Amino acid sequence: xxxxxxxxxxxxxxxxxxxxxxxxxxxxxxxxxxxxxxxxxxxxxxxxxxxxxxxxxxxxxxxxxxxxxxxxxxxxxxxxxxxxxxxxxxxxxxxxxxxxxxxxx
Numbered sequence: 001x002x003x004x005x006x007x008x009x010x011x012x013x014x015x016x017x018x019x020x021x022x023x024x025x026x027x028x029x030x031x032x033x034x035x036x037x038x039x040x041x042x043x044x045x046x047x048x049x050x051x052x053x054x055x056x057x058x059x060x061x062x063x064x065x066x067x068x069x070x071x072x073x074x075x076x077x078x079x080x081x082x083x084x085x086x087x088x089x090x091x092x093x094x095x096x097x098x099x100x101x102x103x104x105x
Contacts, residue, residue, distance in 0.1 A: 060074050069077075 062068055
């Protein structure tokens with residue numbers, strides 16, 4: 001009795017992960033990087049160091065131990081409390097306050 005083999009298409013599940021994984025081929029050696037052109041090294045002078053120096057940050061809120069400075073001490077250090085603020089004295093160049101506008105009818 002001869003055996004018969006029937007060929008049928010199997011329906012693939014679209015949510016099934018792929019059965020075979022693509023293999024990555026290792027890269028070839030990279031080309032050498034371009035040379036970095038620099039001026040020859042030289043000693044830094046004291047004048048240049050002074051020009052590049054950045055002054056340290058001084059906070060009005062905290063001292064160098066990390067304690068918060070109270071408001072009255074901050075204002076005293078700022079010098080705002082030392083200024084005497086007075087309104088300007090009236091001068092003779094201003095018009096007299098007794099001038100009245102009389103409506104005309």
